[in-house]
Every structure is written in C-alpha cells, then in structure tokens.
Amino acid sequence: MELLLALTVGILYAAGLYLLLRRSLVKVIVGLALLTNGANLLIFTAAGLVRGRPPLVEAGENVPQAPFADPVPQALILTAIVIGFGLQAFAMALAYRVYRESGSEDVDSLRTTEDPSISLPKVEAAE
Amino acid sequence: MSGLVALPLVVMLASSVAALAFLRYPKIQEAIALTGMVALVGAAGWLLAETWDGEILVLQAGNWPAPFGITLVADLFASIMVMLAAIVGLAATMYSVGTIDADRERYGYYPLMNILVLGVCGAFLTGDLFNLYVWFEVLLVASFVIMALGGGRPQMEGALKYVALNLVSSVLFLSGVGLLYAATGTLNMADLSQRVAEAEADGYMTAVAMLFLTAFGIKAAMFPLFFWLPASYHTAPAPVAALFAGLLTKVGVYALIRVFTLIFTTDVGYTHTIILWLSVATMVTGVLGAVSHNDVKRILSFHIISQIGYMTLGLALFTPLALAGSIFYIGHHIIVKTNLFFIAGVIRRLGGSYELVHLGGLARSRPALAALFFIPAFSLSGIPPLSGFFAKFALVRAAAEEGEFVALAFVLGVGLLTLLSMTKIFVEAFLKPASGEAPAAPASPGFWHYAPIGGLAALTLVLGFAAEPFLSAATEAADQLMEPERYIAAVLGEPQ
Numbered sequence: 001m002e003l004l005l006a007l008t009v010g011i012l013y014a015a016g017l018y019l020l021l022r023r024s025l026v027k028v029i030v031g032l033a034l035l036t037n038g039a040n041l042l043i044f045t046a047a048g049l050v051r052g053r054p055p056l057v058e059a060g061e062n063v064p065q066a067p068f069a070d071p072v073p074q075a076l077i078l079t080a081i082v083i084g085f086g087l088q089a090f091a092m093a094l095a096y097r098v099y100r101e102s103g104s105e106d107v108d109s110l111r112t113t114e115d116p117s118i119s120l121p122k123v124e125a126a127e
Numbered sequence: 128m129s130g131l132v133a134l135p136l137v138v139m140l141a142s143s144v145a146a147l148a149f150l151r152y153p154k155i156q157e158a159i160a161l162t163g164m165v166a167l168v169g170a171a172g173w174l175l176a177e178t179w180d181g182e183i184l185v186l187q188a189g190n191w192p193a194p195f196g197i198t199l200v201a202d203l204f205a206s207i208m209v210m211l212a213a214i215v216g217l218a219a220t221m222y223s224v225g226t227i228d229a230d231r232e233r234y235g236y237y238p239l240m241n242i243l244v245l246g247v248c249g250a251f252l253t254g255d256l257f258n259l260y261v262w263f264e265v266l267l268v269a270s271f272v273i274m275a276l277g278g279g280r281p282q283m284e285g286a287l288k289y290v291a292l293n294l295v296s297s298v299l300f301l302s303g304v305g306l307l308y309a310a311t312g313t314l315n316m317a318d319l320s321q322r323v324a325e326a327e328a329d330g331y332m333t334a335v336a337m338l339f340l341t342a343f344g345i346k347a348a349m350f351p352l353f354f355w356l357p358a359s360y361h362t363a364p365a366p367v368a369a370l371f372a373g374l375l376t377k378v379g380v381y382a383l384i385r386v387f388t389l390i391f392t393t394d395v396g397y398t399h400t401i402i403l404w405l406s407v408a409t410m411v412t413g414v415l416g417a418v419s420h421n422d423v424k425r426i427l428s429f430h431i432i433s434q435i436g437y438m439t440l441g442l443a444l445f446t447p448l449a450l451a452g453s454i455f456y457i458g459h460h461i462i463v464k465t466n467l468f469f470i471a472g473v474i475r476r477l478g479g480s481y482e483l484v485h486l487g488g489l490a491r492s493r494p495a496l497a498a499l500f501f502i503p504a505f506s507l508s509g510i511p512p513l514s515g516f517f518a519k520f521a522l523v524r525a526a527a528e529e530g531e532f533v534a535l536a537f538v539l540g541v542g543l544l545t546l547l548s549m550t551k552i553f554v555e556a557f558l559k560p561a562s563g564e565a566p567a568a569p570a571s572p573g574f575w576h577y578a579p580i581g582g583l584a585a586l587t588l589v590l591g592f593a594a595e596p597f598l599s600a601a602t603e604a605a606d607q608l609m610e611p612e613r614y615i616a617a618v619l620g621e622p623q
Contacts, residue, residue, distance in 0.1 A: 020291075020295065025287075028291060032291065032294050032295070032298075035294075035295070035298045036294075036298055036301075038298075039298045039301040039302045039305065040301075042302055042305050042306070043301070043302075043304070043305030043308070043309075046305050046306055046308070046309035047305070047308055047309050048309070070312075072308070072314075073305070073308065076257055076304070076305070076308070079257075079261065080260075080301055083261070083264045086268065087264070087267075087268065087271075087290075087294060087297075090268065090271060090272075090290070091290055091291070091294065094271070094275055094283070094286060094287055094290060095287065097275070097278070097283050098283045098284060098287050101278070101279070101280040101283045101284075102280055102283070102284065110284040110287065110288075111284075112280050112281045112284055
C-alpha cells in the first residue's frame with residue numbers, strides 16, 4: 001500500500017510540475033492543485049499507514065492500544081486541504097481577472113510587468 | 128507573564144476584525160487601523176523590554192505542554208522582528224491614510240493590512256513548524272488580495288506571478304514538514320532540534336533541509352528563485368510596495384535563520400556552504416539588476432534581492448558576530464527600504480513618473496525631500512555613520528575572521544555598486560534640471576506622507592549614531608541563536 005501511495009505522490013508531483021511549466025494559465029492552476037494534493041498525500045504516506053486502528057481510547061484506559069493510526073498527520077492534512085482549497089479558489093478568480101484584463105491566457109503574453117526598455121525574444125502564438 | 132507573547136497577535140486580530148465591521152466607513156477604518164498599529168508598537172515594545180536581557184518567554188497554547196501543543200516563543204530575535212513589523216506596519220498605515228483611494232478602502236484595504244501584519248507577527252512568534260506554515264498562509268492570502276486590489280493589467284499580472292510562485296513555495300514547505308514529521312514524529316521546533324541532532328547523519332535530513340532552503344528561498348527571493356519579486360512589487364501602489372518590500376521577504380529570511388540555526392545544524396559544512404554561495408550570487412545578481420534599470424521602483428526592487436544576500440550571508444558564515452550582523456542588517460534594511468519606497472511614491476506624485484528620464488529638479492523644488500531621500504539611500508549603500516555601515520562592517524569582519532575572502536570581496540564590490548545606483552537616483556531625480564515634463568500642478572504631498580518618511584529617517588539616524596545598544600541587542604540575539612540549548616530549555620522545560 002505504501003508503494004502504491006508513494007507512486008501516486010510521485011505521479012502527482014511530476015504531473016503538477018509539468019503543468020506548471022505549460023504556457024496556459026488554466027493548466028498552471030491545475031498543476032498547482034495537483035501539487036497541493038500530492039503534498040497532502042505525501043504527509044499521509046510518509047507518516048506511516050495503519051489500517052483499521054483509529055486512535056480511540058478504550059473505556060478505563062489513558063492511551064489507545066498500539067498500534068494505532070497517528071492522528072497528527074491527519075490533522076495536518078485537514079488543515080492543509082482547507083488552506084489549499086481557499087488558495088486555489090483565489091488563484092482561479094485571479095486568473096479569470098487576468099484573462100479579462102489581458103484577453104489572453106498564454107503566460108508568455110503576460111509581459112506588461114517587464115521593463116519595456118529591455119527587448120525580449122519574439123514569442124510565437126500558442127497553437 | 129507568558130500570555131504577553133500572544134499580545135501582539137491579539138491586538139492585530141482585534142483591530143482587523145473591528146476594521147472589518149466598519150467596512151463601509153473608510154474614516155473609521157483608518158482610525159481603527161492606526162490605533163491598532165500604535166497598540167501593536169506598544170505591545171511589541173513591552174515584549175522587547177521583557178526579552179531584552181536574554182529571557183525567553185514561552186506560551187503553551189491551551190496549557191498543552193510542549194511538544195504536544197502549539198507553542199509561542201519570544202526570544203530576543205523574534206521580539207526584535209515583531210518590533211520592526213510593528214514600526215513599518217504603523218508607517219505604512221499612516222502613509223496609506225494619505226494615498227489609498229476610496230475603492231481600495233471599500234474592499235477592505237485596512238483590515239487586510241492588519242491581517243498581513245498579524246500573519247507576519249505570528250510567523251515570528253511561533254515555535255511550531257506546522258504553525259509556521261499556517262501563519263505563512265495567513266500573511267500570503269492577505270498579501271495576495273492587497274496585491275490584486277485595485278485592478279489594472281500590470282497589477283493583475285504582477286499579482287498572478289507573485290501568487291503562483293508563492294504557492295509553489297508553500298507546497299515545498301509543506302512537503303518538507305511532512306518528511307520531517309515522518310522522520311522525527313514531532314513538529315515542535317525545540318523538540319525537532321533535539322531529534323534531528325540525534326537522528327542518523329544520512330542524506331535524508333540534508334535533503335529535507337534543502338527542501339526548506341528552496342521553500343524559504345523563494346519567499347526570501349534568494350538566487351536563483353527571485354524572479355517573482357521584480358515582476359510584481361513595482362506594480363503595487365507605494366504604501367503596499369513599501370510594506371511588502373520591508374517585511375515580506377524578511378519573513379523568509381527569518382524562517383531560514385530560524386530553521387538553519389535551530390534544526391538543521393548537523394551538517395553545517397554542507398548546507399551552510401550552499402547558503403554562502405547562494406548568498407553571494409543573490410547579492411551580485413540583485414545589484415546588477417538594480418544598476419541596469421532606470422525606473423525608481425524597479426531599482427529599489429532589485430536592491431531588496433541584493434540585500435537579502437547580505438542577510439543570508441551572515442547565516443552562512445554561522446558565527447555569533449556574523450549572525451549579529453545579519454540581525455542588525457535586517458533591522459536596518461526593513462526601516463530603510465520601506466522608507467525608500469515611500470519616497471519613491473512621493474517622487475512619483477511630484478514628478479508624475481517612476482522613470483528617471485522624466486524626473487529631475489526635485490532638489491531645487493523640494494530640498495527637504497532631497498535630504499530625507501539622502502539619509503536612507505546612503506544608509507543603504509553603507510556610508511558611515513549611517514546604520515548600513517555598521518551592518519556591513521559586522522558582516523565584513525565576520526567574513527574576514529572566517530577566512531571567506533572571496534565572499535568578502537563580493538560584499539565590498541556589491542556595496543560599491545549599491546552606492547552607484549543610489550547616486551544615480553539622487554542625481555537623476557533630484558540634482559539634474561527638471562525635464563519640463565512634470566505635471567503642471569503636482570499634487571503636493573502632505574502630513575501623511577512626510578510623517579512616516581521623517582519618522583523612519585529619524586530611526587535610521589538613531590540606528591546609525593547610537594548603534595551601540597542595538598548592536599549589543601543583535602549580539603545577544605545572535606548568541607541565543609548559536610546556543611539552541613537555551614531555546615530548547617525554555618520551551619521543553621529543564622533538560623531531562
């Protein structure tokens with residue numbers, strides 16, 4: 001199970017990074033979403049998988065019986081999912097505004113922030 | 128007494144919520160934001176006074192003992208940083224009162240400024256690695272919205288680049304946190320310090336350390352990860368650019384210094400050598416970018432990068448003197464850089480442009496402004512007896528003591544180029560005759576412009592002419608960083 005999840009994490013990171021390098025703004029944002037989810041799964045996998053042993057304390061005991069699933073990474077992931085969700089929503093709204101302002105979603109055409117006195121290589125239009 | 132640690136956070140949270148409640152009344156928002164910032168300066172001053180003699184204040188949130196709960200820690204370094212955040216927060220809010228338009232105010236500019244400073248203070252005070260991530264996100268979300276507020280194509284594009292790069296940085300940070308937890312089973316920084324030291328010295332910890340270096344390096348705008356900074360900062364209005372320039376990259380530097388003095392100190396020969404050469408590259412590329420540009424805000428943006436190199440250089444040398452130099456440099460830089468962006472805003476208001484070609488004659492028409500520009504500009508270049516000189520002197524001396532003469536040569540050379548580009552702004556904008564393209568009736572800057580500029584300039588003079596107490600505080604803070612045992616004992620209780 002660890003191996004399967006580790007492979008999934010690797011694929012999510014690779015796909016996320018690949019999409020980040022694309023020129024389409026939408027793909028960049030999808031790439032960010034994949035990366036965030038990859039990081040969440042990474043925490044989950046790296047902290048160790050325990051099946052079917054929730055960290056519940058039996059009546060009359062002070063600590064749950066080992067082995068039990070570590071609740072801390074799950075709390076971390078829960079927090080990270082919420083934060084990631086908010087940030088992705090913001091990034092999408094921002095990308096939409098950029099599209100409205102510039103009429104393009106090609107990252108290479110977003111050059112109004114560069115110094116106009118420095119000449120840049122000509123960019124072919126995206127197909 | 129330990130509740131004091133949370134006071135700056137409580138003050139900022141209260142004022143942002145109060146300002147949010149009066150979203151439709153900009154005047155009341157201004158008053159609340161100003162009051163909140165003044166109260167924050169007071170709270171930070173109290174915190175600084177309590178930690179001044181080397182005491183480390185610790186608050187265990189909810190009374191959960193460390194390392195199980197979330198810990199807030201105020202050592203001298205953190206207190207100094209909170210004080211600096213409070214000072215520039217107050218200055219930026221004052222400057223905003225005179226310049227920010229009604230549209231931005233209606234969309235919650237002041238509450239967002241308060242939340243931003245809240246996130247910054249939280250990042251300085253936390254003693255828990257995941258909590259640091261959360262505070263980073265708090266300040267990032269606030270900065271994203273402030274960056275994008277107001278619209279216009281350049282600002283939207285700048286905000287997009289800023290957001291995308293910072294999100295990547297957050298993912299790397301989170302991955303590092305996950306891997307570190309997997310290896311040690313703890314997130315409390317004091318506890319991590321012990322566990323990482325006990326862990327086997329294999330490549331795993333070094334790889335995790337490099338993840339943190341990359342994540343914080345993006346936030347701090349270190350070479351080669353700085354590209355988002357000059358592409359975004361100059362698009363924002365002057366008070367926003369000033370606050371970001373002064374504070375945000377320094378949070379990244381603070382996080383770097385914190386994790387690389389407290390947690391990742393087992394393989395110093397490897398990690399800190401990488402930081403050393405990255406610092407040198409950061410200094411050089413930053414200053415070359417600054418020299419090649421002719422737009423006041425762009426020049427200043429590139430200088431931020433250049434000076435981040437100085438701050439991380441102190442970390443890389445890893446001696447008490449070098450870290451003291453770094454801390455003094457951070458303090459000097461935050462005050463001076465914020466001020467320079469304020470003055471750039473006033474120059475734009477008077478001359479109608481940030482382009483040096485279109486500017487001129489300001490020394491004749493506004494001699495007071497020229498004098499006020501002179502102080503931070505030449506402090507930045509390290510001219511004695513201004514504050515930048517002492518910061519650079521400490522770093523140069525530390526580099527000489529460590530025998531890093533190549534780095535030392537770069538420090539001095541970069542200082543010279545800094546002087547060159549500051550002189551360029553001074554000559555072009557102030558000394559050369561007016562080009563005649565200035566707006567017919569420039570909007571005259573008023574009290575809300577000159578008060579923060581004058582105040583920060585006065586602070587620069589104090590830091591320069593009365594450097595001794597500040598240098599000794601920086602030295603004490605650096606000693607605390609070099610002896611993590613004190614931090615660990617304060618957080619975890621007496622060593623078992």
